[in-house]
Amino acid sequence: xxSAAEALNVGLAAGGAAGTASENGGHPPAALGADAVLLxxxxxxxxxxxxxGGVLACVSLWGVVAYLTQFRWGLGVTGLNRPVYxxxxxxxxxxxxxxxxxxxxxxxxxxxxxxxxRRAITRSAEVIxxxxxxFGVGSILIDMGRPDRMMNIFYYGRFQSPLLWDVTxxxxxxxxxxxxxxxxxxxxxxxLRDHTTPGLRHTFYRFLALGWTGTKRQHRILEGxxxxxxxxxxxxxxxxxxxxxxxxxxxxxxxxxxAIFGPYFVVGAIFSGIAALILAMALIRSIYGLQNYLKPxxxxxxxxxxxxxxxxxxxxxxxxxxxxxxxSDPVHMTVWWAKIRGPFAPAFWTMVSVCFVIPVAVLSSRxxxxxxxxxxxxxxxxxxxxxERWTIVVPSLSNPRLPVxxxxxxxxxxxxxxxxxxxxxxxLFYMTFTKLFPIVSIWEIQEGREHxxxxxxxxxxxxxxxxxxxxxxxx
Amino acid sequence: MTExxxxxxxxxxxxxxxxxxxxxxxxxxxxxxxxxxxxxxxxADKGRSIRWMDQLPYMEGEYPNVKMRLLPRPCMHCDHPPCxxxxxxxxxxxxxxxxxxxxxxxxxxxxxxxxxxxYTVRYFNWYEPTWxxxxxxxxxxxxxxxxRGIVEKCTLCHHRLQNAKDKAAAExxxxxxxxxxxxCADICPTQAIAFGDLDDPHGEVxxxxxxxxxxxxxxxxxxxxxxxxxxxxx
Numbered sequence: 001x002x003s004a005a006e007a008l009n010v011g012l013a014a015g016g017a018a019g020t021a022s023e024n025g026g027h028p029p030a031a032l033g034a035d036a037v038l039l040x041x042x043x044x045x046x047x048x049x050x051x052x053g054g055v056l057a058c059v060s061l062w063g064v065v066a067y068l069t070q071f072r073w074g075l076g077v078t079g080l081n082r083p084v085y086x087x088x089x090x091x092x093x094x095x096x097x098x099x100x101x102x103x104x105x106x107x108x109x110x111x112x113x114x115x116x117x118r119r120a121i122t123r124s125a126e127v128i129x130x131x132x133x134x135f136g137v138g139s140i141l142i143d144m145g146r147p148d149r150m151m152n153i154f155y156y157g158r159f160q161s162p163l164l165w166d167v168t169x170x171x172x173x174x175x176x177x178x179x180x181x182x183x184x185x186x187x188x189x190x191x192l193r194d195h196t197t198p199g200l201r202h203t204f205y206r207f208l209a210l211g212w213t214g215t216k217r218q219h220r221i222l223e224g225x226x227x228x229x230x231x232x233x234x235x236x237x238x239x240x241x242x243x244x245x246x247x248x249x250x251x252x253x254x255x256x257x258x259a260i261f262g263p264y265f266v267v268g269a270i271f272s273g274i275a276a277l278i279l280a281m282a283l284i285r286s287i288y289g290l291q292n293y294l295k296p297x298x299x300x301x302x303x304x305x306x307x308x309x310x311x312x313x314x315x316x317x318x319x320x321x322x323x324x325x326x327x328s329d330p331v332h333m334t335v336w337w338a339k340i341r342g343p344f345a346p347a348f349w350t351m352v353s354v355c356f357v358i359p360v361a362v363l364s365s366r367x368x369x370x371x372x373x374x375x376x377x378x379x380x381x382x383x384x385x386x387x388e389r390w391t392i393v394v395p396s397l398s399n400p401r402l403p404v405x406x407x408x409x410x411x412x413x414x415x416x417x418x419x420x421x422x423x424x425x426x427x428l429f430y431m432t433f434t435k436l437f438p439i440v441s442i443w444e445i446q447e448g449r450e451h452x453x454x455x456x457x458x459x460x461x462x463x464x465x466x467x468x469x470x471x472x473x474x475x
Numbered sequence: 476m477t478e479x480x481x482x483x484x485x486x487x488x489x490x491x492x493x494x495x496x497x498x499x500x501x502x503x504x505x506x507x508x509x510x511x512x513x514x515x516x517x518x519a520d521k522g523r524s525i526r527w528m529d530q531l532p533y534m535e536g537e538y539p540n541v542k543m544r545l546l547p548r549p550c551m552h553c554d555h556p557p558c559x560x561x562x563x564x565x566x567x568x569x570x571x572x573x574x575x576x577x578x579x580x581x582x583x584x585x586x587x588x589x590x591x592x593x594y595t596v597r598y599f600n601w602y603e604p605t606w607x608x609x610x611x612x613x614x615x616x617x618x619x620x621x622x623r624g625i626v627e628k629c630t631l632c633h634h635r636l637q638n639a640k641d642k643a644a645a646e647x648x649x650x651x652x653x654x655x656x657x658x659c660a661d662i663c664p665t666q667a668i669a670f671g672d673l674d675d676p677h678g679e680v681x682x683x684x685x686x687x688x689x690x691x692x693x694x695x696x697x698x699x700x701x702x703x704x705x706x707x708x709x
Contacts, residue, residue, distance in 0.1 A: 074623040075584075076601035081522030083595050085586040145584015145599065145624030152583050156564040163563035163587055251591040252557060252696060400595045401693055402531060402548075407522030 032191070034292075035445060038438045039195060041288045045435060056428040063421020066414045067142060075145055077414045084397045084409035089143035092419055094389040095272070096136035096426075097170070097244055098265070099382075102273030102280075103129030104177040105237040106305075108230040114459075116452055117301055119444045120293045124284055125277050126181040127439070131429045132276075133174050135422045140166075142418060162250045165243040173233075173240045180229045186212050186222060187443035241269040248392065255324060255335040255396050264316040271309035271355070272385035275378035278302050280430070282375045284439055293440045296371055303369035306377065310359040317352075334399045343408075344395045351387040354380030481649075483571040484672035486631055487701035488660065489683040490547055493708050494667035497545040501659035501668060502528045505549075508632060508658035510618045512604035525598040527629040528659045547668070549659065550575060550596045550629035551692060551700030558588035558597060566626075573701060574631050582625040589626055593693055594700075597628045632657035652678055673701060 032039070070077050080087050103125040110118035141147055157164050190212035193205035212218060245265035248256040258264075278299065285294040324332050339348045359377050362368050398406055411419075433439070505528035506513065514524040530545040552575045559567050559575065566582040569575050589597040603623040606614070614620065617634040621627045639655040652671060660670040671678040680703075683689070688705040 074602055075599070076518075076523070076623075080601070082589070082598065083522075085589045085599060140585075143585070145586065145626075146582065149581070149583045152564045152566075152581055156566075156581060158563060158565045161561050161563040161587070163561070163585065167563075247587070251561065252593055253590065397590060401593045402595055403533065404595050405522065407520070 032442065035442050037290070038293070038440050038442050038445075039192070041434050042192065042436065042438065043195075049431065049435070053428060053431060056424045056431070059424035060421050060428060063418050063425070066417035066421065070142075070414050070418075071147070077412060079410050079412045079415060081407045081409065083400045083404045083406075084394060086143070086393055086397060087409055088390075088411040088415045088419055089139050091386065091389045091393050092422060093136050093139035093143070094244055094265070094393070095386050096132050096139060096422070097240060098269035098272045098385060098389070099276045100129045100132045100136060100173075100177075100273065101237055101241060101266075101269035102132075102277040103127065104173075104180055104233045105129075105270060106273065106277065108180070108233050108237075111226070111230045112234075116448060116456060117298060119448045119452075120295075120440050121277070121281060121298055121302075122184070122444070123181075123437075123441045124280050124439050126177065126184075127430060127433050128273070128276055128280060129177045130174070130181050131426055131433070133170065133177070134429075135426055137170060137174070138422065162243060162246045165246060169236070169240045169243045172236050176229065176233045176236050180226075180233050183222060183226050183229060184441055184444065185437060186210060187214060188438050188441060190214065191442055192437070238266055241266045248396075253396050254329075254332045254399065254401065256392070258320060258323075260316060260320055264320060267309065267312045267316055268385055268388060271306070271313045272382060274302055274306045274309060275381035275385070278306070278374050278378040279382065282371060284434065285371075288434070288439070290440060293445070299371045299374045300366070300369045303363050303374040303377070306374065306381065307359060307363040310356055310363070310381070314356040317356075331401055335395050338395045338399055339391055342395075343398075344391050347387045347391050351384045351391060353384075355384035355388065482674065483573075484650075485573045485674045485701065486636075486655075487552070487573070487671070487673035487680055487684065487703065488549065488631075488657075489669045489680050489689070489703045489705060491667045491669070491683070491705040492544075492546065493688075493705060494665040495545070495547065495663075496665055496667075497530070498664065499530055499545070500662045500664060501547050502526055502530060504528075504658040504662035505629070507613070508615055508618070509630070510604075510614050510620050512606055513610070518602065523601045525600070525627070527596075527598070527627075529596070546704070547659070548594070548596065548692070549631070549657075549702060551594055551698065551702045552629075552631060554699035554701065555697060556592075557696075557698060558592045561587045561591045563587065572636070574633055574636075575628075576630060576633060577627055579619055579621050579625055579627065584624040584626065586626065593696055593698065597626050599626050600624060 078087065107118065107122040107125045110122065141150065144150065153164070153167060157167070159165070186209060189205050190209040193202065193209045196202040196205060242262040242265065245261035249258055249261035251257060281294045281298065281302075285291055321336070324336050338344050358380050362373050362377050394409060398409065505511070506526070509527060511525050511527060518524065528547060528549045531548045533544050533546060535542045535544050552573060554573065556567075556569060556575050559569060563585065564581055564583055566578045567575065567588055568578065584599070586599055589595075589599055600621055600623045604620060615634075617638065635657065636655045639650055643650045643654065652675060656670040660668040669679045669683055671680040673680055673684055675681055683705065684703045686705055688708065689703050690706060691700045691703055694700075
């Protein structure tokens with residue numbers, strides 16, 4: 001029993017010497033060395049955390065009040081009307097699901113591509129995915145006129161409806177990315193198990209660690225599973241935002257009925273996801289003092305990815321708007337003009353500047369791809385991608401084919417409160433995660449130190465012409 | 476029982492704009508017949524009035540000789556309805572008689588059908604329906620009062636079809652032409668709205684829907700509406 005307490009002391013204070021194995025099947029805490037800093041947010045909580053958490057919890061509670069108001073009085077408390085039947089909730093649904101592409105997808109691609117710089121950032125990315133999907137799904141439920149009939153989707157679900165495609169895809173995505181977050185977490189949970197004294201927390205970690213002792217066999221199984229999941233989650237993630245776009249594209253409404261919406265939405269999702277990841281990393285690094293782990297080089301590389309996605313996003317936007325303009329179908333052009341110089345022009349042009357002009361101007365120089373530079377650009381991109389979803393959902397509905405009096409749509413206090421509360425609760429969940437689990441993967445950093453450097457240099461050597469005999473060459 | 480041998484009727488409507496005076500009696504009759512709650516000035520201002528039979532305003536002629544016209548617009552009861560495809564729970568269906576119906580007790584209020592309908596004829600219950608005291612006494616007992624949070628639309632007064640069918644069945648005979656028609660067609664003082672089986676060669680709507688003056692709304696979308704309009708004669 002006392003050995004765990006001892007281990008905690010040893011692990012934290014010395015950070016080096018290993019404790020002895022405890023009688024109850026415990027394991028000697030691994031030497032963490034300098035990486036002990038990654039456990040500090042979990043074992044020490046400052047008053048600042050409680051203040052920030054308290055403020056966020058108040059905002060969340062306010063959102064609960066807003067939702068209860070809507071639940072009591074119906075969707076009449078929103079700003080929605082006929083013809084704008086969908087508004088901020090659907091915008092948020094697309095936006096949050098888009099942000100979720102930060103994690104799983106980017107992390108999986110980096111893992112498969114054996115990008116060694118991924119080690120410090122994958123965890124923080126994967127957590128975004130799992131947490132933010134909840135609010136994407138939540139937004140749809142909040143938008144329902146009869147949330148009490150939610151189960152009808154399972155009783156009477158029809159696969160003819162793109163909404164059912166969403167339900168299926170998002171469920172797979174949530175399951176897949178939770179698993180994909182959990183698997184690489186196991187060795188770190190085991191570290192935590194070995195560094196906590198018996199108590200509620202220790203039991204919690206011991207339960208989640210699934211008996212991890214770090215044997216060669218366990219490592220082989222775990223890494224195999226991670227690789228399999230990394231491959232599985234990529235098509236799932238792509239399908240998620242594709243079918244989200246299909247909700248719009250499958251209708252014949254002006255400027256929704258577009259064949260490029262699938263890839264356009266996926267690109268936009270990854271774009272906003274990278275921006276959200278940069279923001280999260282910048283916060284983590286300054287709050288928990290992890291400048292040594294989340295280094296400027298990570299922001300530089302992510303900045304490059306952001307730049308590529310910005311160009312891709314613009315390419316799709318340009319193709320979409322030029323096609324509509326050149327075709328000049330009057331029904332589509334009404335929506336087109338409403339965005340270009342009508343009531344939606346401020347949102348549209350803000351979107352173009354913060355999603356394309358500013359990112360390209362800032363990120364195209366190595367010097368400006370600093371932590372500060374990428375953070376500023378990312379804030380714009382997150383805002384701009386929300387506006388993008390807004391200018392897709394609302395203008396088309398405001399300009400239906402048959403003349404309908406346009407009453408204008410502006411979200412009510414209930415809608416804004418719920419939006420704010422979603423963002424606040426997401427942040428609260430994320431913060432809580434950093435207090436329970438290491439936000440930078442400890443074992444992957446250690447693995448990087450111990451094996452990857454050698455492996456990479458061997459890999460590089462294997463790319464170069466060597467003196468090994470040619471395979472199948474003439475003898 | 477002889478009815479099953481005959482093909483099901485395709486109920487449809489022909490609105491003669493030459494006869495229509497824009498009196499909007501059809502809108503009012505529909506409202507009363509189908510228990511559509513009247514909207515207050517405030518809710519109407521927010522764009523939340525429900526009018527199954529609405530009036531589409533349109534301009535005719537060139538300035539200064541312009542006329543403001545109204546076009547009565549019920550649900551089109553399309554043969555290929557875009558709303559049915561998108562419903563995630565099958566709360567909107569098309570029966571053998573071609574009437575596009577809404578299952579109120581199943582609708583989850585996601586409003587996908589309202590956004591998918593190119594005619595914007597589907598309405599959402601933003602509020603719990605309320606009637607002024609004296610009007611509450613006059614609710615039609617044949618029609619379901621819709622709760623808040625679900626979608627509703629013109630049913631072509633489907634309850635009238637049910638009643639007419641029941642009556643015919645009780646009298647052991649087939650449904651006779653003219654026995655069933657919706658409230659809007661019945662009330663029209665100028666008989667601008669003809670209603671009947673579009674496939675019955677002896678019926679009025681059969682010939683009218685083949686008139687050279689005929690047009691349908693957004694015909695190019697291929698939704699095949701069963702509501703026809705006759706343009707005003709020149």
